[in-house]
Amino acid sequence: MLVTDTLIVTPGPTEIPHRILLAMAKRTTNPDLDPGFFKLYDEARLMLANMLGTEKRNIVIWVGEAMSGLEAAVANLIRGNDKVAVLSNGFFGDAFSDLVSSYGGIPLLHRVNYSTVLDPDKVASFLRNEAKEAKVVTMVHCETPSGTLNNLKELAKVIKSEGKLLIVDAVSSMGGVNIDVKWGIDILIGGSQKVLNLPSGLTILAISDDAWGEIEKVNYKGFYLNIRYWKDAVERMEFPYTHSEPLVNGLVESLKMINEEGLSNVYSRHRSIAHGVVKAIESMGLKLVPDLEDYSSPTVTAFYVPNGLSDVKVREAALKYGAFIAGSWGPLRGRVLRIGHMGYTASLSIMTSTLTALAKALNDSGYRVKIGDVIEAFLSGVSA
Incomplete structure (x- = not known):
């Protein structure tokens, strides 16, 4: 490790x-x-x-x-x-x-x-x-x-x-x-x-x-x-x-x-981080599960696994780089990956590390993405 x-x-x-x-x-x-x-x-x-x-x-x-x-x-x-x-x-x-x-x-x-x-x-x-x-x-x-x-x-x-x-x-x-x-x-x-x-x-x-x-x-x-x-x-x-x-x-x-942070600031932070994560996911060419970003939750982002890849293998590879992400349940089991940005984890530093780990995991799995572009998309999305 x-x-x-x-x-x-x-x-x-x-x-x-x-x-x-x-x-x-x-x-x-x-x-x-x-x-x-x-x-x-x-x-x-x-x-x-x-x-x-x-x-x-x-x-x-x-x-x-x-x-x-x-x-x-x-x-x-x-x-x-x-x-x-x-x-x-x-x-x-x-x-x-x-x-x-x-x-x-x-x-x-x-x-x-x-x-x-x-x-x-x-x-x-x-x-x-x-x-x-x-x-x-x-x-x-x-x-x-x-x-x-x-x-x-x-x-x-x-x-x-x-x-x-x-x-x-x-x-x-x-x-x-x-x-x-x-x-x-x-x-x-x-x-x-x-x-x-x-x-x-x-x-x-x-x-x-x-x-x-x-x-x-x-x-x-x-x-x-x-x-x-x-x-x-x-x-x-x-x-x-x-x-x-x-x-x-x-x-x-x-x-x-x-x-201490203030309720309005907490809610705003979750929305901003979620928007950044969505933009990062889209920059990788991945598809969100919700039909529209407006339907997406500020606390979790769900997206489809690229065709031909195993959700389990991607999760295992991400774990190797320090990020424990999730699969899904019910009819989405095996088809979807999820990132939680909840409370403490809805932060620039934690999501930057998470998205870097996900990008590395996808690269290791044969799905090529540019890590720098992913992080830039995330940071631009957060500040939008």
């Missing part, structure tokens, strides 16, 4: 900054009993509430990979035979159908091609016709397998105008893209291992007053995924089960880093 450190530039889990690593290494106490931990947890809730446009009483942070939050949202809002409008433009959007079915709901699927995004007008028509009886709507904000970002603000407006409850998977966008729960989001789900640059293990939920009311009515009987048990947990100083102090320490540090 020619490198001593490998940059994790997958679309989650991500590279962890030293500040967060140091925060997670602090001496821990007993999070069940120590009043100081409840204060720490509440600090994280307040910063998340400010970032997401809600109140801290509506924020829940629990131990469990973000998939637990997606399942919990369905489990706590769906009764048997409830009809659910499942909006999908990709692999994870489709997956909501399986979750709905597993809890006895009836999924009504509105699917568009993975290379495009959900159209608010077509969604409105679907909700007024095929899904008129649906109580709940599910959707994914950022589809990482295809690198697309749906227009959450406009979609939420349409969905709420039809009187539906909205569940949003924001696992790969929270912290890197502006999200305001007041747009009409009822349960928003985030995860620690994406833009927030922590290890996997925390789920973040932002829950509307309407959703709290429906959660009480549904009265889900499970334990670990029961959102009701987390309501007023800080005020009661009693969590349903033992929390992870190292992860919450890391989360607080991550949110402090975001606040």
Whole structure:
């Protein structure tokens, strides 16, 4: 190996900054009993509430990979035979159908091609016709397998105008893209291992007053995924089960880093870096998965592997040069490569190293590119 450190530039889990690593290494106490931990947890809730446009009483942070939050949202809002409008433009959007079915709901699927995004007008028509009886709507904000970002603000407006409850998977966008729960989001789900640059293990939920009311009515009987048990947990100083102090320490540090930079600056940085990466990919003669750059997410770029090349071989070659990039899932498996520019990794230095490694990997694989031109395209794109 020619490198001593490998940059994790997958679309989650991500590279962890030293500040967060140091925060997670602090001496821990007993999070069940120590009043100081409840204060720490509440600090994280307040910063998340400010970032997401809600109140801290509506924020829940629990131990469990973000998939637990997606399942919990369905489990706590769906009764048997409830009809659910499942909006999908990709692999994870489709997956909501399986979750709905597993809890006895009836999924009504509105699917568009993975290379495009959900159209608010077509969604409105679907909700007024095929899904008129649906109580709940599910959707994914950022589809990482295809690198697309749906227009959450406009979609939420349409969905709420039809009187539906909205569940949003924001696992790969929270912290890197502006999200305001007041747009009409009822349960928003985030995860620690994406833009927030922590290890996997925390789920973040932002829950509307309407959703709290429906959660009480549904009265889900499970334990670990029961959102009701987390309501007023800080005020009661009693969590349903033992929390992870190292992860919450890391989360607080991550949110402090975001606040120090300023939310608008964070979002602008992600957009600029993403545009630069897109321009670099195009300079190599590679094709983006999204039909238009406007559909691309600021947190991940997905592009097709050149004909005749193995995605695995390209990834292995890039790793040799110090960049751990990703393949894709579902129908895109084996055909697509992805670069995550999330949080800390949405930076000039990290993306310059990543794109250099990718260019070297392609050259080693027989697909010729000029590294200097690639980096120039990236830097020009960032500054555009």
